[in-house]
Amino acid sequence: MSDLSVAPVTVKFPHRSRRGILLGLSLPQLVLVSGALALLLVTVLSTGLVGAIALAPLWAAVAALVAVRRDGRSLIDWAPVVARYAHRRRAGQTLWLARPVSRPRPDGVLHLPGTDASLKVVTPGDSANGAAAVHDPHGQTLTAIARVSSRAFALLDPATQNHNVSAWGRALAGIARTGHVATVQILERTVPDSGDTLARHWAQYGQADTPVAGQVYAELVASAGPAAAPHEAYLAISLDLKAAKRLVSQAGGGLNGAFTVMEQTTSSIAQAARSAGLTVTGWLSAREIAAVIRTAYDPKALGALQQWSETGRAEADAAASGPVVQVEEYDRIATDSARHATYWVEDWPRTETGAGFLHGLMFTAGVRRTLSLIYVPQGLESALRDVQRKKAAIIADASERSRRGQVDSEADSVEYADVKQRERQLIAGHADVALTGLLTVTAETDALLDAACAQVETAAVTAGVDLRRLLYQQSDAFALGALPLARTAL
Numbered sequence: 354m355s356d357l358s359v360a361p362v363t364v365k366f367p368h369r370s371r372r373g374i375l376l377g378l379s380l381p382q383l384v385l386v387s388g389a390l391a392l393l394l395v396t397v398l399s400t401g402l403v404g405a406i407a408l409a410p411l412w413a414a415v416a417a418l419v420a421v422r423r424d425g426r427s428l429i430d431w432a433p434v435v436a437r438y439a440h441r442r443r444a445g446q447t448l449w450l451a452r453p454v455s456r457p458r459p460d461g462v463l464h465l466p467g468t469d470a471s472l473k474v475v476t477p478g479d480s481a482n483g484a485a486a487v488h489d490p491h492g493q494t495l496t497a498i499a500r501v502s503s504r505a506f507a508l509l510d511p512a513t514q515n516h517n518v519s520a521w522g523r524a525l526a527g528i529a530r531t532g533h534v535a536t537v538q539i540l541e542r543t544v545p546d547s548g549d550t551l552a553r554h555w556a557q558y559g560q561a562d563t564p565v566a567g568q569v570y571a572e573l574v575a576s577a578g579p580a581a582a583p584h585e586a587y588l589a590i591s592l593d594l595k596a597a598k599r600l601v602s603q604a605g606g607g608l609n610g611a612f613t614v615m616e617q618t619t620s621s622i623a624q625a626a627r628s629a630g631l632t633v634t635g636w637l638s639a640r641e642i643a644a645v646i647r648t649a650y651d652p653k654a655l656g657a658l659q660q661w662s663e664t665g666r667a668e669a670d671a672a673a674s675g676p677v678v679q680v681e682e683y684d685r686i687a688t689d690s691a692r693h694a695t696y697w698v699e700d701w702p703r704t705e706t707g708a709g710f711l712h713g714l715m716f717t718a719g720v721r722r723t724l725s726l727i728y729v730p731q732g733l734e735s736a737l738r739d740v741q742r743k744k745a746a747i748i749a750d751a752s753e754r755s756r757r758g759q760v761d762s763e764a765d766s767v768e769y770a771d772v773k774q775r776e777r778q779l780i781a782g783h784a785d786v787a788l789t790g791l792l793t794v795t796a797e798t799d800a801l802l803d804a805a806c807a808q809v810e811t812a813a814v815t816a817g818v819d820l821r822r823l824l825y826q827q828s829d830a831f832a833l834g835a836l837p838l839a840r841t842a843l
Contacts, residue, residue, distance in 0.1 A: 506712070521629035639671060694822065696821060697823050
């Protein structure tokens, strides 16, 4: 059968539930409503209806906090997020400055802002290729980062596209079944290019003394390099040291034992990735990890780091990986040489669409951006409990509406069908993986950032993706979405 006769693979994502704990109310809404009803009862019993009427402004405020919504959230749901941001702002934590110190710094500490300050790059003493990992002493995780490459998905024939998509699904299922992989992150970003790699290649293989052509090529290399915007892709695997405690002990214990388990895990994942069309070109060393983080905060540093490196790959010291300055605003952050705004993929396409639906979003002309897909494996028992909880909530809400004489909700029917489909897949033995998408847009000035964000939001509509800007939490969102550290807490 000809490849042209093979239908391209299509994907459809389940309906994202917006159901609350009870009667559609979230936990903050439920607490506020319960407190208001209790206060109303006490007021009526103690002072009668006159006292309740006197508190009418309070009841109106409660109703507004529960009912009024902004950007998909009620005002009371926004309250904890805004309060944390206000506290950080009042405490001066929205401004982060790298302070030079005279005493020696702990070896390998990345010196990042916020909750990532304790992360440390470690390298095993017996590592043959110098591969390193990021150790989180608080979260008890060890994260290895690989540079990956692949052929352009849009240019592949339908049969190869189908095979790669199915193989990546099997790879994720295999990762989820290990039980000790905490998080998998795929990060793809565009970066400014100094032209150093192109210049190195020309210097090594070019023939500058060729009449006419040599001079023309030299001029093209000098001008085209800095104008390019190459794409980089990374695969980060986070090992849960608590879940892998037995395997780590069998491997000798400590970080050396954890590295042994990590090497076994990354080897099997690299093989599974190859079957999905992804080529692992190398696991990053400590200096390469530091450079990837550094260039996320300071994109202009990439050219200098490439020129200083003997291999042409950007390298940096761990102590210099973080930003020199970071200023957090409610809808963006400013770092050394760039401005950044991070979006959350609130909804993926809910109708049948091609597997390459993100192509237009990832190749928006003139926009520097970072797309992160974060996969968190779910245990079978916890996934089944979650399914049962959601089914019970849908049925309970439907019964309550029927009791009140309200009409059925088609959204509930669609959500119930998705939940049942998920349950059937779990019973059949499929692994359960939670997916989070984060998109970070980067520009040199605020005006350019606003223009780039407008382009990205338009491209997202075309791709069938709903983006939600993460207001009042841009610092944490940037660390999750723009850094290949396979972290999940926001």
